[in-house]
Amino acid sequence: MNPPAHLPSPTDDPQSAAHQVLSAVFGYTAFRGQQADIVEQVAAGGDALVLMPTGGGKSLCYQVPAILRHQRGQGVAIVVSPLIALMHDQVGALEEAGVHAAFLNSSLTGEEASRIEREMMSGRLTLLYAAPERITTPRFLAQLSSLHERGLLSMFAIDEAHCVSQWGHDFRSEYLQLSLLHERFPDVPRVALTATADELTRADIIERLQLQEARVFISSFDRPNIRYLIVEKNGSPREQLLRFVRDEHEGEAGVVYCQSRKKVEETAQWLQSEGLNALPYHAGLDADMRRRHQDRFLREDDLIMVATIAFGMGIDKPDVRFVAHLDLPKNIEAYYQETGRAGRDGAPAEAWMTYGLADVVNQRRMIDESPADETFKQGQRGKLDALLALAEATDCRRVRLLAYFGEESRPCGNCDNCLNPPQTWDATEAARKLLSCIYRFHQRGERFGAGHLIDVLRGKATDKTRQYGHESLSTWGCGADLSEQQWRAVLRQLIALGHVATEGEFNTLALQDSARAVLKGEVEVRLREAEEKKSRAKSSRGGARPRIDPALGLDAEGQERFEALKAWRSEVAKEHGLPAYVIFQNTTLAEMARVVPGDLAELGEISGVGAKKLEAYGREILRVLGR
Numbered sequence: 209m210n211p212p213a214h215l216p217s218p219t220d221d222p223q224s225a226a227h228q229v230l231s232a233v234f235g236y237t238a239f240r241g242q243q244a245d246i247v248e249q250v251a252a253g254g255d256a257l258v259l260m261p262t263g264g265g266k267s268l269c270y271q272v273p274a275i276l277r278h279q280r281g282q283g284v285a286i287v288v289s290p291l292i293a294l295m296h297d298q299v300g301a302l303e304e305a306g307v308h309a310a311f312l313n314s315s316l317t318g319e320e321a322s323r324i325e326r327e328m329m330s331g332r333l334t335l336l337y338a339a340p341e342r343i344t345t346p347r348f349l350a351q352l353s354s355l356h357e358r359g360l361l362s363m364f365a366i367d368e369a370h371c372v373s374q375w376g377h378d379f380r381s382e383y384l385q386l387s388l389l390h391e392r393f394p395d396v397p398r399v400a401l402t403a404t405a406d407e408l409t410r411a412d413i414i415e416r417l418q419l420q421e422a423r424v425f426i427s428s429f430d431r432p433n434i435r436y437l438i439v440e441k442n443g444s445p446r447e448q449l450l451r452f453v454r455d456e457h458e459g460e461a462g463v464v465y466c467q468s469r470k471k472v473e474e475t476a477q478w479l480q481s482e483g484l485n486a487l488p489y490h491a492g493l494d495a496d497m498r499r500r501h502q503d504r505f506l507r508e509d510d511l512i513m514v515a516t517i518a519f520g521m522g523i524d525k526p527d528v529r530f531v532a533h534l535d536l537p538k539n540i541e542a543y544y545q546e547t548g549r550a551g552r553d554g555a556p557a558e559a560w561m562t563y564g565l566a567d568v569v570n571q572r573r574m575i576d577e578s579p580a581d582e583t584f585k586q587g588q589r590g591k592l593d594a595l596l597a598l599a600e601a602t603d604c605r606r607v608r609l610l611a612y613f614g615e616e617s618r619p620c621g622n623c624d625n626c627l628n629p630p631q632t633w634d635a636t637e638a639a640r641k642l643l644s645c646i647y648r649f650h651q652r653g654e655r656f657g658a659g660h661l662i663d664v665l666r667g668k669a670t671d672k673t674r675q676y677g678h679e680s681l682s683t684w685g686c687g688a689d690l691s692e693q694q695w696r697a698v699l700r701q702l703i704a705l706g707h708v709a710t711e712g713e714f715n716t717l718a719l720q721d722s723a724r725a726v727l728k729g730e731v732e733v734r735l736r737e738a739e740e741k742k743s744r745a746k747s748s749r750g751g752a753r754p755r756i757d758p759a760l761g762l763d764a765e766g767q768e769r770f771e772a773l774k775a776w777r778s779e780v781a782k783e784h785g786l787p788a789y790v791i792f793q794n795t796t797l798a799e800m801a802r803v804v805p806g807d808l809a810e811l812g813e814i815s816g817v818g819a820k821k822l823e824a825y826g827r828e829i830l831r832v833l834g835r
């Protein structure tokens with residue numbers, strides 16, 4: 209089998225052959241992190257388990273070995289991928305790069321599927337993507353056997369490998385069947401890839417996929433280009449969101465996570481009414497609309513997807529510039545996964561969350577009211593506590609995040625706390641006042657929620673304070689020196705610390721055992737200063753924020769060239785029915801606009817321009833650049 213002319217010819221040295229593929233096919237100059245070692249291991253026929261954060265570059269870890277093995281006449285690599293919706297774009301990207309790839313799934317007509325099966329059975333195909341349920345059918349296994357007998361089954365790549373684990377968050381029973389592959393074809397190398405970090409899931413993947421012999425590659429889970437920002441809710445969270453988007457991300461793509469479908473709809477509508485390009489996404493929308501919205505997100509540069517957690521798995525759009533949370537996620541794993549969808553291209557991106565008292569109360573209540581057994585609930589509470597501690601932290605957010613995943617690190621200089629160290633104040637007295645006020649209610653056999661408690665502390669007379677005779681309590685008005693917002697912060701943090709719990713339908717407040725030590729003055733309570741809008745002003749004035757636009761640094765003419773290239777790209781993308789970034793990423797276009805290559809050879813030097821794209825688009829690009 210002859211490789212197409214633009215692919216490098218095989219050489220004996222595996223290292224340099226891999227580099228040739230990297231530069232000729234993908235247009236990149238160097239492997240990132242552990243990519244080179246992984247490629248070497250798999251290309252040589254070994255098994256690998258790859259743990260790499262989102263955006264780390266997992267795709268190349270199986271695509272490059274697949275290309276190398278195909279060049280050596282070893283046939284077709286089978287890629288197991290859980291999401292039909294995304295195979296199309298992945299295959300499109302490979303074909304654009306000149307690699308013969310295809311997918312088999314239910315979206316194909318019978319005729320198309322037979323054509324692809326013929327391509328596969330002849331061994332001409334380099335990579336074939338399919339969902340696990342197809343791969344484990346008797347028919348498909350028989351086809352694999354036939355390929356294998358002829359030495360044309362080159363390797364297996366199992367993407368999103370955590371789906372095999374019941375501990376993971378996306379368990380799929382079809383994944384369990386994949387152990388068949390190893391039983392039937394023990395000599396065919398396998399690489400399993402996932403971005404899910406925790407120990408338990410890892411062990412589970414190894415066991416269930418029988419990867420005991422595999423080399424395990426664990427990358428750091430740090431995403432240095434993501435800036436973490438957690439702000440306190442004040443008044444209108446969606447106004448805060450709007451300000452964040454307008455100030456920092458106008459015209460950029462982002463995801464806004466909300467807990468409920470209703471809030472998703474309302475928020476998307478409201479952003480639209482404010483003139484932003486926003487769409488809703490949740491499991492209650494019909495399949496067709498979900499697909500349309502997802503498609504638009506992948507294809508448009510400036511779309512904000514307002515979504516429940518139903519959205520996101522497998523979305524590999526590289527230029528998502530921000531992920532915003534209007535509600536608290538379930539735990540740190542979820543927070544990290546959701547925020548990890550920002551900045552896959554390695555350019556600066558932001559993870560922004562606004563949170564407040566109601567979030568803490570709601571999340572606790574959801575756990576309490578869930579039908580799960582008490583041990584499970586206890587586990588969930590522990591995870592929520594870790595997330596609350598992150599939200600209330602006054603030290604580096606990244607250090608805490610990574611520590612949660614078992615990694616040690618130093619203060620990052622790229623989170624809100626590092627950039628604007630928050631003021632803290634000694635809230636021991638305030639905390640004691642608040643706790644003793646709840647204690648007075650308890651003594652009288654009464655339970656109240658936050659609003660009334662704060663009224664009593666601040667001495668604000670209402671019908672209710674009169675009705676219950678609370679104006680004669682010893683704690684009446686003892687906290688008039690703090691604002692309502694400040695009291696909410698104190699209460700939120702006391703709940704987060706577990707000194708106060710909320711109960712029942714009305715979220716009434718109850719003292720917990722640990723409150724005793726605070727009441728007695730045995731523990732100091734230090735709290736974050738309530739923000740009162742100051743941080744935004746500081747951060748914009750401070751100018752420390754990374755500029756995110758890849759076109760930044762271009763002069764006016766460079767900007768024009770960049771825009772012209774984008775316009776050209778969007779035509780090509782439309783013609784090919786692919787997202788624009790599959791043709792070229794923004795960073796590649798910006799580099800072209802900056803360098804203004806004089807000829808094809810110079811254009812080929814730019815990162816992201818491989819041989820096939822150079823051949824297909826080189827002249828056009830030079831024309832757009834006026835060369």
Ligand code: ADP
Nearest residue numbers: 236238239240262263264265266267268526552
């Ligand atoms: P993951 O699947 O781990 O989330 P991807 O494989 O989608 O990550 O890669 C993320 C981004 O990084 C993609 O835009 C990809 O083209 C780019 N990338 C990966 N490896 C390299 C490399 N060695 N050099 C330059 N860009 C790379």
Ligand code: ZN
Nearest residue numbers: 604620623626
């Ligand atoms: Zn930091």
